[in-house]
Amino acid sequence: MPVLTRLIPSPLVVDIRRGAMDDLAGVLHDQRISTSGKLAIAISDGSGRALKDRLAPLLPGADWYSVSDGTIDSAVRLANGIKGNRYDAVVGLGGGKIIDVAKYAAARVGLPLVAVATNLSHDGLCSPVATLDNDNGRGSYGVPTPIAVVIDLDVVRRAPARYIRSGIGDAVSNISCVADWELAQRVNGEEVDGLAAAMARQAGEAVLRHPGGIADDEFLKVLAEGLVLTGISMAVAGDSRPASGACHEINHAFDLLHPARAASHGEQVGLGACFAMHLRGAVDQSQQMAVVFRRHGLPVLPEEIGFTADEFVEVVDFAPRTRPGRFTILEHLNLSTDQIRDAYADYAKAIRS
Template sequence: MAVLSRLIQAPAAVRIGSGVASELPTVLADQRISVSGKLALAVSEGSGVRLRQRLSADLPGDVGWFTVSRASLDAAVDLADQIRGAGAGYDTLVAVGGGKVIDAAKYAAARLGLPLVAVATNLAHDGICSPVATLQNDAGTGSYGVPSPIGVLVDLDLVREAPARFVRSGIGEALSNLSALADWELSHRETGEQVDGLAAAMARTAAEAVLRQPGTIADEGFLAVLADALVLSGQAMTVCGTSRPSSGACHEISHAIDQLYPRLSTQHGEQCGVGATFATHLRGDAERAADMARVLTHHELPVTPGDLGLGIDQFVEAVAYAPRTRPGRYTILEHLDLSPDEIHDAVKDYVATYAR
């Protein structure tokens, strides 16, 4: 009997735990990621200075340090130009920081044809291990397909030093997989879109682990599970070559909020958590929505539009605009195709159900 299988791109090394940033030279050498030892390291302009001081002693001397100012297309192109212009023959790009640095470095690495190693210092979203770079551009925010990192290190000591809000944001991001998967299955039923069962299983496992895990972000065990979940979510996207396992109406709503209210100081994962719970409520899955709202509340995350700093009418506008952010994607929003008045009624019902 013939045995059929497929090749799956995956990181050569994944390390999650306290102090693993110090293992970076060993990982690079053992996995033959950097043969020459000539590394370009990208860090943020702020906390990156302290990270450079902490990591320099463990790294080889032939290292070039570069700063990333923001998660924008221009900043990513500028990073690539700086590295190329240095003319040092770097064979690996290492991004040390949060989503801003890692997303810009993923795009820069793709332009340079270099492997990328991501050293995550917070758990704000699943870009740690995904084949997508989310970057600001002249039209708002765009998602760009890039090779996923060849190595991933999540140092829980550094994560604990990050602002708590950045860590909690990752919880909303992970939970939103549940809504995204429901949208994917809905699209399969209604439009015939194919669902990749392996990618769906990985994304669901990640979300359920966070949903069921006791404790808080103060517990190392919980942080390890959250880090596992975000890495697994990113890998699910790599498996199927699309963000579908982790992005549905939840992310459409988040992107709409970003475009309509750019001055709102909320995290992507916070918006996705609210968007996912609202979308689940729209589907009539009261038990699942209640579970998600309970976990968001437990971790002090937003649950309602008001918790995000949005009025009901503003959130209604975002929900109405959301399908325009991902043309061609079929979710509960496209399926129901609600009028503004119907969306208003649904949002009011949602708020009445879940307001604290």
């Protein structure tokens, strides 16, 4: 009887620990990702300079490329600079924007990408997607999964706490995203990849249920692992579905309707996830999320990120238009503005009690 299996696109190396960045050259050499040490390393114009000063003596064969912003133009410029130089790999060293630019550039020139994250703000560090600004706003571009992910806990701890909080919101929102995916299966017959759903949900649950705080190594490791697993779950699914549901529609609506006032991605999707769980009748889970978010300093009400209740109602009403064709609890309920307002009043009362 034949044994049927599938190949899962995932990093060859996931190195999450204190001091991991200082061992980057050794890890890449030992795993035969770069035996020559000839690397193209993309860094930001700002904080990246300090990292270059620290790592350049350890990576004598590397060339360093400054990236000014997270646009498609920057990604193309980086690709053009790298092209023809016979590098072993491209390294994206920094936050989400730098890694996404490096992902796109590496894909364009046909080189593997090593993601070295300096903060834990969202699940894009290991996803098969590069999110880049373009002339029409922002676009998502399919790219290969990074061949290696390196996260130095000493480095991410030094990043502003709001980045870690954002990552918490993004990871925990998986629980709501998978619930939306399963709803689409029940109502519309949409196919759910069970492995991708399990990976995304368990990543969210692990962060939700961990008793530690943002200053604890063990909590940071669980959060980092959760964000990596979420990225792999999207690669398994071949789609962002395991980590993008109603909460992400709400986030996109915040960004589109109030671009100058929008909070961080993780804060907005966390708030959206709490509200979406309430909408689907999972009041206990919504309250549990709210308790955990408050413990970590994340918002659970729009007023906590500078928006009125009426503005939030407007955001939720607009949210389904941000992802045409995606079916979530928002599309399923198809609430009127007045019904959203009533639902929000119930939600606010429930999480305050």
